[in-house]
Amino acid sequence: MASSFTFSVVTVFLATVILTVHGCSPSDRTALLSFKASLKEPYHGIFNTWSGENCCVNWYGVSCDSTTGRVTDINLRGESEDPIISKSGKSGYMTGKISPEICKIDSLTSFILADWKAISGEIPQCLTSLSNLRILDLIGNQLTGKIPVNIGKLQRLTVLNLAENSISGEIPTSVVELCSLKHLDLSSNSLTGSIPVNFGNLQMLSRALLNRNQLTGSIPVSVTKIYRLADLDLSMNRLTGSLPYELGKMPVLSTLNLDSNSLSGQIPSSLLSNSGLGILNLSRNGFSGTIPDVFCPNSYFMVLDMSFNNLNGRVPGSLSSAKYIGHLDLSHNHLCGSIPLGVGSPFDHLDATSFSNNDCLCGNPLKTC
Ligand SMILES: *[C@@H]1O[C@H](CO)[C@@H](O)[C@H](O)[C@H]1NC(C)=O
Numbered sequence: 001m002a003s004s005f006t007f008s009v010v011t012v013f014l015a016t017v018i019l020t021v022h023g024c025s026p027s028d029r030t031a032l033l034s035f036k037a038s039l040k041e042p043y044h045g046i047f048n049t050w051s052g053e054n055c056c057v058n059w060y061g062v063s064c065d066s067t068t069g070r071v072t073d074i075n076l077r078g079e080s081e082d083p084i085i086s087k088s089g090k091s092g093y094m095t096g097k098i099s100p101e102i103c104k105i106d107s108l109t110s111f112i113l114a115d116w117k118a119i120s121g122e123i124p125q126c127l128t129s130l131s132n133l134r135i136l137d138l139i140g141n142q143l144t145g146k147i148p149v150n151i152g153k154l155q156r157l158t159v160l161n162l163a164e165n166s167i168s169g170e171i172p173t174s175v176v177e178l179c180s181l182k183h184l185d186l187s188s189n190s191l192t193g194s195i196p197v198n199f200g201n202l203q204m205l206s207r208a209l210l211n212r213n214q215l216t217g218s219i220p221v222s223v224t225k226i227y228r229l230a231d232l233d234l235s236m237n238r239l240t241g242s243l244p245y246e247l248g249k250m251p252v253l254s255t256l257n258l259d260s261n262s263l264s265g266q267i268p269s270s271l272l273s274n275s276g277l278g279i280l281n282l283s284r285n286g287f288s289g290t291i292p293d294v295f296c297p298n299s300y301f302m303v304l305d306m307s308f309n310n311l312n313g314r315v316p317g318s319l320s321s322a323k324y325i326g327h328l329d330l331s332h333n334h335l336c337g338s339i340p341l342g343v344g345s346p347f348d349h350l351d352a353t354s355f356s357n358n359d360c361l362c363g364n365p366l367k368t369c
Helices: 002-022 026-037 100-104 125-129 173-177 221-225 245-249 269-273 317-321
Strands: 062-064 071-077 094-097 110-114 117-120 135-137 159-161 168-170 183-185 190-192 207-209 231-233 255-257 279-281 286-290 300-305 310-313 324-329 334-338 360-362
Touching: 026 071, 026 100, 100 125, 221 245, 245 269
Parallel strands: 071 110, 094 117, 110 135, 135 159, 159 183, 168 190, 183 207, 207 231, 231 255, 255 279, 279 300, 286 310, 300 324, 310 334, 334 360
Antiparallel strands: 062 071
16 A cells, blocks of 8 residues: 555656656647748747757747646747847748647647737637637737637637737627626727627726727727726727717726717717816817817816817817816817917917817917907
């Protein structure tokens, strides 16, 4: 009994030592080599480090779980601070495709292949089977095709960054099932269709960047239920419809960029009275009606841009009570009347361009009435 117990303890101990020494699961190593074979990185030679048996030691950008020898992270950034990239004076450049063999590394928790400028082809559909994945970051390449339709299967995903590629098609409705998602960046692609109606199911989301696409339809009201959302950028799309009043009632929203769309209707008073909102860009839309007169001593806008709309009426008198307006732009509207006294003086860095191209505005910093 005792000796067989000792034997098994020794066996377990030896097995652990052997695993630690050899590291790297052989099947993960094979998958990594297939991944490497479908890419070409001519300037820095990072893949030259991907040789030898132990992929867990000195393979650039590869990390493993030290007890299992399974690969947990692939972290390859072309804009990296890492000496291998930064010393060369050249930023990263890589061509080729993402091999679906990568999907065999089912222990992966992060897959970062960012800012290589020229990796093309599609995002392998099978990535959605990597159930441990927390970070998927493929920003800054030339990926085409669609976002995998089953992306919602990645229940542990906290970061999904596919920005600055050429991804087309619609945002899959399964996106709203990503219940751990905190950071979503799909900006600068060619996405079409509308924002999923149930987008507000993403209750953990704090940043949603969907700007610079070709999205249509209106802003789903459900978005206003994401109470952790701090940063929402839907600018440079083809969104229509009016703004939900509740948008201005979101508790931690601090940046809202809706510029360069075809949004219309009145600007909800809730947006301008929200003292947490520091950056608001509504420029280049079809907003009409008057500017709600709801500014207050807590109003603190780094950016307040309502230029290039169809706003009429006066510049609201309460604007002069705001604590700070860094960059105000009311130009290219149909405003009229005198600019309230004080709008020029607490914010005397504002010049005439903030008010230019309106119908009949006058007063400091424009010509006297
Ligand atoms: C607001 O959006 C417009 C149009 O997209 C852009 O030209 C402008 O620079 C933005 N304003 C600020 C202050 O960033």
